[in-house]
Amino acid sequence: MPVTDAPALRDAIANASAACFFWDRAGCARFTDLNRGTSLGGRCAELAGRSVLVATASQLTTALALIELDGAARRLLILPPDAESDHLGAVVEAAGIDAVIVDSATPADRASDIPLRVNCSPPIVAATVDPLPRVKTEWILMTSGTTGVPKLVAHDLEGLTAAMRTPSPADGAEVWGTFYDIRRYGGLQIYLRAVCGGASLVLSSAGEAVGDHLARLAEHGVTHLSGTPSQWRRALMVPAIRNVAPRYVRLSGEIADQAILDSLRAAFPAAVIGHAYASTEAGVVFDVNDGLAGFPADYVGGVRDGVELKIADGSLRVRSRGAAFGYVGSGQSLADADGFVDTGDILERRGERYHFAGRTGGIINIGGLKVHPEEIEAVINRHPQVRMSLVRPKQNPVTGAVVVADVVLKSEGEGARKIELKDDILKFCRETLPRHKVPVAISFVPALRVAASGKLLRRQG
Amino acid sequence: MSVKLTIIDQMEQIAREHGKILAPLKEDLVLADCGLDSLGFAVLVARLEDKLGIDPFTAAEDAFFPVTLGEFVKVYEHARH
Numbered sequence: 001m002p003v004t005d006a007p008a009l010r011d012a013i014a015n016a017s018a019a020c021f022f023w024d025r026a027g028c029a030r031f032t033d034l035n036r037g038t039s040l041g042g043r044c045a046e047l048a049g050r051s052v053l054v055a056t057a058s059q060l061t062t063a064l065a066l067i068e069l070d071g072a073a074r075r076l077l078i079l080p081p082d083a084e085s086d087h088l089g090a091v092v093e094a095a096g097i098d099a100v101i102v103d104s105a106t107p108a109d110r111a112s113d114i115p116l117r118v119n120c121s122p123p124i125v126a127a128t129v130d131p132l133p134r135v136k137t138e139w140i141l142m143t144s145g146t147t148g149v150p151k152l153v154a155h156d157l158e159g160l161t162a163a164m165r166t167p168s169p170a171d172g173a174e175v176w177g178t179f180y181d182i183r184r185y186g187g188l189q190i191y192l193r194a195v196c197g198g199a200s201l202v203l204s205s206a207g208e209a210v211g212d213h214l215a216r217l218a219e220h221g222v223t224h225l226s227g228t229p230s231q232w233r234r235a236l237m238v239p240a241i242r243n244v245a246p247r248y249v250r251l252s253g254e255i256a257d258q259a260i261l262d263s264l265r266a267a268f269p270a271a272v273i274g275h276a277y278a279s280t281e282a283g284v285v286f287d288v289n290d291g292l293a294g295f296p297a298d299y300v301g302g303v304r305d306g307v308e309l310k311i312a313d314g315s316l317r318v319r320s321r322g323a324a325f326g327y328v329g330s331g332q333s334l335a336d337a338d339g340f341v342d343t344g345d346i347l348e349r350r351g352e353r354y355h356f357a358g359r360t361g362g363i364i365n366i367g368g369l370k371v372h373p374e375e376i377e378a379v380i381n382r383h384p385q386v387r388m389s390l391v392r393p394k395q396n397p398v399t400g401a402v403v404v405a406d407v408v409l410k411s412e413g414e415g416a417r418k419i420e421l422k423d424d425i426l427k428f429c430r431e432t433l434p435r436h437k438v439p440v441a442i443s444f445v446p447a448l449r450v451a452a453s454g455k456l457l458r459r460q461g
Numbered sequence: 462m463s464v465k466l467t468i469i470d471q472m473e474q475i476a477r478e479h480g481k482i483l484a485p486l487k488e489d490l491v492l493a494d495c496g497l498d499s500l501g502f503a504v505l506v507a508r509l510e511d512k513l514g515i516d517p518f519t520a521a522e523d524a525f526f527p528v529t530l531g532e533f534v535k536v537y538e539h540a541r542h
Binding site: 366367394395396397398399402404430435436438440441 | 478479499500502503504506507508511516518519526
């Protein structure tokens with residue numbers, strides 16, 4: 001195994017302020033204590049050079065274990081909380097896993113056939129940290145695919161942090177928070193921004209209500225807060241949102257439409273509101289901070305900050321140091337021969353900006369006319385009474401399918417008012433969209449299900 | 462409202478929404494000439510499912526599409542029984 005002098009995560013905390021914490025609902029850990037301590041019972045040396053499955057139940061223990069293990073383990077496979085246990089055996093075999101990190105809440109039968117099982121627990125225990133041979137650790141993330149065995153996507157720390165170009169002052173004054181789980185790419189980005197930027201991080205806990213999470217974010221004085229548009233729409237429905245005052249609000253993981261950007265602007269008038277475009281495979285591609293949906297058309301074609309974009313067959317392709325370098329345990333290639341990753345996101349140019357129209361796989365066919373549900377949702381979401389919406393196909397004997405919409409309102413209306421409101425939303429759609437894209441029916445629903453990945457579940461059944 | 466009146470009401474509404482002009486809605490009117498295009502009919506079937514609780518075309522094994530307005534109304538009247 002090649003020994004390296006590349007920086008490891010541990011180096012990032014060597015000079016960080018002693019006021020840097022990870023907080024979750026159950027407790028906290030001052031992660032700079034890892035400079036002179038361990039959360040792994042001092043067993044890091046046993047894990048050196050191994051392929052390690054991080055199967056901790058809480059995000060707090062994951063956060064600590066990653067700092068200790070980056071640069072020591074050969075591979076870190078990070079198990080997301082919603083991973084199907086049916087697939088675990090296949091995943092463990094594909095990644096050649098020979099050790100597992102658990103915590104007190106990890107089920108005893110989880111990955112129980114892996115011989116080396118190491119417990120991670122706060123508090124951090126004071127210990128001499130012996131320098132281990134430094135290796136370039138592979139970080140393996142699981143994709144949030146809908147069915148089948150998830151793909152294992154390989155990154156390294158340099159690639160994962162490639163988009164973080166402006167180091168923040170390591171004064172512990174910044175407090176990051178995220179609605180994502182840090183065991184997914186979007187959340188991991190926020191974790192790394194906090195750790196590498198000398199900031200604290202407020203983590204969510206399993207099963208925690210949005211209001212309780214927001215209350216903790218307020219208590220710790222969150223300054224930088226991140227989530228998917230769906231998570232933000234849900235958070236904006238909770239009164240406790242008024243108690244947080246982040247100066248940086250970040251969206252990624254789904255299309256940020258103008259309605260959610262405007263809602264966040266109204267809720268946080270003084271904040272910088274940015275939407276980032278990133279994926280597990282392509283990495284962080286760009287940030288847009290002008291408060292407008294879409295992104296400037298001149299991002300495509302050239303090279304900006306080491307990221308090159310082009311469009312082929314309507315979808316965005318990315319070549320970047322931030323992209324993953326491959327899939328593990330699969331012959332499938334991640335990039336084409338020229339090194340471009342196909343994001344599967346369809347772009348549409350309007351004037352001087354590109355907008356995300358939807359996914360290559362998510363197209364609804366209405367009598368031969370192709371429709372992206374996302375573009376209809378973006379129109380419905382612009383209606384002042386609408387919080388969020390889901391457009392889905394409905395089988396139809398004439399055109400094969402038509403579209404219908406499930407809509408969550410900002411506030412519960414009266415019965416009579418609801419009929420008026422339906423007509424009003426449909427009228428709005430008719431004025432904006434071609435006929436075949438106008439939903440044939442609208443249902444008002446109390447909520448829409450959001451997956452553990454923070455994205456709207458397209459199959460709500 | 463009767464099945465027939467519901468159908469006529471919806472056809473008129475969809476024609477308005479789609480900017481189409483309907484032919485006089487008589488029993489023997491050939492649907493293909495009524496003024497609604499295939500998208501208009503797709504919407505009509507979806508709306509009628511909402512109003513009447515049935516989609517006789519998707520539900521039937523050997524779905525055929527009626528030729529005249531009178532036949533179209535009968536398909537819905539039968540499906541309701």
